[in-house]
Amino acid sequence: MSFSEDVTALRDEAERCLRALAGKRARLRDDQWTAIHALVVERRRALVVQRTGWGKSAVYFVATRLLRRRGAGPTVIVSPLLALMRNQIEAADRAGIHARTINSANTDEWEPIFAEVEAGAVDVLLVSPERLNNPDFRDLVLPKLAAGAGLVVVDEAHCISDWGHDFRPDYRRIRTLLADLPPGIPVLATTATANARVTQDVAEQLAADLHGEAGDALVLRGPLERDSLRLAVVRLPEAEQRIAWLGEQLDRLPGSGIVYTLTVAAAHEIAGYLRDRGYEVAAYTGRTEPAERLQAERDLLDNKLKALVATSALGMGFDKPDLGFIVHVGAPQSPVAYYQQIGRAGRGVDRAEVILLPGTEDRDIWAYFAGLGFPPEPVVRATLDVLQAAGRPLSTGALETRVDLSRARLEMMLKVLDVDGAVRRVKGGWTATGREWSYDRERYERVAAERTREQRAMLDYLATKGCREEFLRRCLDDPSAKPCGRCDNCTGRHWPTDVSDTGTAQARARLRRPGVEVQPRRMWPTGVKDDLGVSGRIPAEHLAEEGRALGRLTDIGWGNRLRELFAGPDTEIPKDMLDAVVKVLAAWDWTTRPTGIVTIASRTRPQLVASLGRSLSDLGRLPHLGDLVPQSDPAPRRHNSAHRLRSIWHTLTLPAPVAEAVRQNPGPILLIDDRIETGWTMTVATHHLRQAGAPAVLPLTLAITT
Known part of the structure; x- marks a missing residue:
């Protein structure tokens, strides 16, 4: 469907929607309007790759308001994290958009939510990606949602691509979802962290129809400059010196912020040390109970905490515009992942400090995560043989006893095979489909090589004498990358590396x-x-x-x-x-x-x-x-x-x-x-x-x- 109404009048209406969402002084950017027009008028599929804080969520909320006023069904948003969902629901509510969510933490609310959707009372339905592979949801609920949707949004779309820094197998099913959509339903994919290869991969998946033929997806990619960020690296030889440095410098960092760690254990150790020094901090990891996570997020948003000490569980979508600093104790294994995390800071303030404290143990941790990739072909074939021979569905637990893989790695492999059509998740577990399946060894090897290249690039970032922001933006293939004039290398102003003997001793005693x-x-x-x-x-x-x-x-x-x-x-x-x-x-x-x-x-x-x-x-x-x-x-x-x-x-x-x-x-x-x-x-x-x-x-x- 397309609208014959005056484009100027439609943009004025879009501007009013934006002001309801973001405040009286808000104005649509040109690319925001281009995306909204493509979705609402042309009913196209679009990929928006723009920096954190640019206003990607405004595109789909404004488009939702315009489409709903014209009789369209609800917007379905695939969103990866509960923290992101909570922020999106709050933002939608400010604009008068009624949003609900379906995820693993609110199963008791699903039935009344579905009833609201059928009654037309829900404007936006947020769905976690793992729901897409739940048999009941996939077979009974998703077809109705897709058929009646007014707009489908894929947030953090780099997760679709196995070239992306945060590839998630559950996201692979999105391609099937998009291919099954009735004609005329617009689709928007958004991300802040996609290099040229990931952008091309996502755009191709976005545009493909049910038969895999290439269509035409609009790609809007903007510069990734963040003029509020002050990037720096502080190199100290021992872990206790790095922790002591953080304890002695935290007071100098503006406002409240996030201290990222690479492991759950480190998050708890550092949080405990900082609390011993009198700081109001909380640990936040994938193992933190949902209620505790929610309270920690609220306390940070309300500036009751100096910092959350977090793993990457606090990542995509956490929205605190006045976040004053981000410190990494340990380097992420990819410059792209690093840029995604530091993008949380400085969205609503003129200056935010971004400091990386690399450790000698970082590479050991990278090596551990590198061992969790797609299994070798004999293991995959053995799994398919077991399923084929069973003649009935096998649960993941039952499969685990017959296939030599950890539970997490087995589940990841099965999800990939499901999307490839070799297995299918049904009630009671997994079955083999009997379809021909080929092991894409070349692609898996290229992905592994890409991960190694990213790790080398991260080490190069630590060692560079040039502009740090320019380095990161070039890793993201930003053609407008240039020296920022703000980082420690550009200004020649480096953070001190001296740490008191008392502080080091206290940190050593704790660690x-x-x-x-x-x-x-x-x-x-x-x-x-x-x-x-x-x-x-x-x-x-x-x-x-x-x-x-x-x-x-x-x-x-x-x-x-x-x-x-x-x-x-x-x-x-x-x-x-x-x-x-x-x-x-x-x-x-x-x-x-x-x-x-x-x-x-x-x-x-x-x-x-x-x-x-x-x-x-x-x-x-x-x-x-x-x-x-x-x-x-x-x-x-x-x-x-x-x-x-x-x-x-x-x-x-x-x-x-x-x-x-x-x-x-x-x-x-x-x-x-x-x-x-x-x-x-x-x-x-x-x-x-x-x-x-x-x-x-x-x-x-x-x-x-x-």
Whole structure:
């Protein structure tokens, strides 16, 4: 449908809508009007790539108002994060647009929301991308929404492309959604962080019809300059110096802001340290409860906090125009991802400080995430064979017992295969479609190479002597990139790198504070009952107590020392680590003190484990009762619980003399290993010890991986 009304009158109406949304002084930018006209009058598909704060949401809210006034159905927005959804709903409400959301956190509201949609009372419906692959929603709800939509919006559209810095498999289904739309329904895709390759990829997906033929998508791409941002890099050699620097400089940073970290553990450590120094801060990660996240967002918006210490869970779409600073403790692995995150700052203020504190551990963390890519072809083929042979739907849990992949990586692979047509998600799990499927090895290898190139570019950003903003904008293929005249390199004004001895000591004490709780496995994995004879809940009489670890490998305190230890040759326990383990034991609030020690003999680090057990036996005056001994060479690394448990069950044994010593021991056993990855070695070892008569088992390890 197109409108014959006067274009000038329509733009005046659009301007009035914008002022209701953004204030009396707001005026449409030329590209905003171009996009709105394309959507409302020409019913086209458009991709808008513009900097954060440019007003992309204004395009779809104004277009929604105009289309709704002309009898169109509601706008359906695919939006990736709850924080983004909340901001969008609040913005829509200011403009008199009634918006509702469907996501995993409000399932009890779905039915009344659908009733409102059918009654025509909803102007905007926000949908989380994972809903698109829910069988009931995909088959029963989505077709009705798509058929009756007045506008479809894909927010943070770079997530569609596996070249994008934040590719998400759930977004791949959007291409099918767009291809199935009835003719005449306009589509808008928006993002602030897409280089030329991602822009082209998204535009091609946006324009393709049901048969994959290329159409015509309007692409509006603008300059990415952010004239309020003051970019800087501060390089300090040790983690405790970086944290101390943050504690001593935070008062100098304007207003309130965000401190980004690369890991959940770092977010909590840094938040705790800053609170110790008297700052009002809160940790915000993907593991934070939804209610706590919402409260933290509100407290930051209301300037009740100096900072949120956050992982990338607080990223796209968080809208606080007066955000005065962003500090990264640890470098993201892509300049594009970095530019997306710092784009949160300085949208409504003249100056915002953007500081990066890189660490030597950053590359280790990048390497970990790099290992989560699309699996190799034999694993994919094996999964398809299992589904084909089953002849019925298999749940992800059931598949996990038969395919050697972690749950998260298996789910990612299945979503990609679903969009490719090789599998289908149905009630009860997944089925194979039997369609021909080819492994696009070349593309996956190119994506992996692109990730490596991005990491090199991030290192180049840290080292550059040129303009920092220009560097980032060139990474985004911004043709108008030029020296900003504001960053530390352009001005020659660099942040000081001196840190007080007192501050460093306080940070070191916090980061090196030993001791991490280790929760025992409480359930056997599914699918092992037939061969191992165990299933369901682990009986209390075979269960370990809560254990302790010196630290996490992802920590920025002990994690650095532990990574160095495990990267080097086998050696006896270093004195500083032994002293720290003794502190862990001293602080352990166990019900009954252990009366004996058992070690898990290691084929890879025998000196380390043996020396730790021997030292603690001597210091604690506890008898060393012996070793649990692996009876074969180490099995290949297993990625999920069922495979890992099978590889350990029959190889880790309790020798008869050790079993007799355990039976004669009157109290709890301190069970020692060098590191815990999945927890199944400790679980099987505990099972053997409890069967031998140990009244309790207390796991102790140097490191845990998460």
